[in-house]
Amino acid sequence: MKRTTIITLSVIWFSLSIQAQPARYISADEAVEIAVKNNSNVKLSELDSKIANANYHETDAVFLPQITVGYTALSTNNPLNAFGFLLQQESVTAMDFDPAKLNNPGASQNYSTQVEAKIPLLNMDMIYARKGAKAQEEVYRYKAARTEEYIEFEVRKAYTQLQMSYQARGILQKSLEDVKQIHQSVNNFYNQGLVQKSDVLNAQVQVNIIETALTKAESNIYNASDGLCLLMGLENNDDVYIVDSLSQEQGLYQHRELSTFRADIMALNKAVDATNMMVKASQMAFLPRINAFGSYGLNDSKAFKFRNDSYLIGINLSWTIFSGNQNRSKMKSAQFQRDKMQEELDLHVKKEQLELDKTKRDLNDSQTEINKQKVSVEQAGEALRILANRHREGLASTTDLLMAQAQLSQQKLLLSQSIMSYNITEAYLDFLSKTK
Known part of the structure; x- marks a missing residue:
């Protein structure tokens, strides 16, 4: 009971x-x-879909350019580099060709601003x-x-x-x-x-x-x-x-x-x-690749001065004949x-x-x-x-x-x-x- x-x-x-x-x-x-x-499983599957979408947009680089901006400060006493600095700064004078100065330029500085672009073509x-x-x-x-x-x-x-x-x-x-x-x-x-x-x-x-x-x-x-x-x-x-x-x-x-x-x-x-x-x-x-490239630079002997510009552009064709x-x-x-x-x-x-x-x-x-x-x-x-x-x-x-x-x-x-x-x-x- x-x-x-x-x-x-x-x-x-x-x-x-x-x-x-x-x-x-x-x-x-x-x-x-x-x-x-x-539901958590539905949310996870949606996140996988978003990840795949992001991975797809990574391939936008096939058509879009890559642009890089840089600022470089250099100092050297190397005769070749020192004279190159003068050329980049567009400041070469007759006195710079003095053999004694060419051989012993002393410390030279160059402050360079560079903008580089790589453009895929094919x-x-x-x-x-x-x-x-x-x-x-x-x-x-x-x-x-x-x-x-x-x-x-x-x-x-x-x-x-x-x-x-x-x-x-x-x-x-x-x-x-x-x-x-x-x-x-x-x-x-x-x-x-x-x-x-x-x-x-x-x-x-x-x-x-x-x-x-x-x-x-x-x-x-x-x-x-x-x-x-x-x-x-x-x-x-x-x-x-x-x-x-x-x-x-x-x-x-x-x-x-x-x-x-x-x-x-x-x-x-x-x-x-x-x-x-x-x-x-x-x-x-197995086919060749064709890409364009270019750069634009500013060079000066003083920091944070932006004078003496120069550019470089070109097209590159590369073909890997044998890759092992x-x-x-x-x-x-x-x-x-x-x-x-x-x-x-x-x-x-x-x-x-x-x-x-x-x-x-x-x-x-x-x-x-x-x-x-x-x-x-x-x-x-x-x-x-x-x-x-x-x-x-x-x-x-x-x-x-x-x-x-x-x-x-x-x-x-x-x-x-x-x-x-x-x-x-x-x-x-x-x-x-x-x-x-």
Whole structure:
């Protein structure tokens, strides 16, 4: 009796605690919308996409000039450099050609301001490398989109599990009411001397079992609510979410097919394009490069004086005829990488097609299971009704009645689990057949 009282009080405490906790209704679509904005995995994928974008813009140097500004202070007694300083400062006089001064110029200073520019004109390997970086940026953009789709599936899965937790609690609460009524009826029969003490004890044991299961069901509501909160990227403040009732959500997903425009498949296609661009870039490395350069300088014998300007401009053509097989090996490596990526794409498509077909079969199996469970619930309910009538007339044992009631509760739970499995499978099929 003491153990029964403890279990009963624990059930009451859980029920009151859920009512006392802040609770608010949330729909599946709202949960998905919050998760897409706040989920950590989504944020990480967006950061990867931004990193790829920054890496792509590094290749702007293929077209944009590089400009460097510098200020240099020099002092020397080297005859050659000292005379060069005079030339740069445009201050050479006839006296500077005195052999004694040329040989022993003393300490000479030069303060130079330089502006240098390098302008790329034609670098075919870098142009294709830029195209490869652009394709790589698109890879991460599609990966980010696929991550959002996966989080949407996980949220809908967690939402369905929370619905199941509430459904299980409702079924157990109704079962507890029925078993308590049976216990009360059996206790009355015992007081009248119509049944034995063992019947009363069996009924009490069944009450204890259901109260224990109900306690776990209450905890499962908290656990499922916390899981949904985590997926939505919100702080866990012990809020309990109220959700829609669990019901079968039939759609047209079973008629969908695998699309080559699905985000992850598009990401692999772009990865193949990126490796193909790297192959072309390695091939273009055998061609000459053409670049322009120029500099503008100011030279003076005193610090922070800016006189005597000069400039230098030119065009450079360079052609690496032989690089010790380095370029050839890079080209081979890029080709193998492209072939590997193509194989990964083909294998991924095949595996996803198999997964899609399997999920369709799983969905059909779940529907069959739901149909069977609905019939089982009706049959179990009818069996309980018949045994309850016979028990009141003293024609059925208490054990048979309790078994019939337990069977009905079990079939209801199995039906709810089948509906949950169907909804999750349908959400997964939607995830597999997404298109962008």
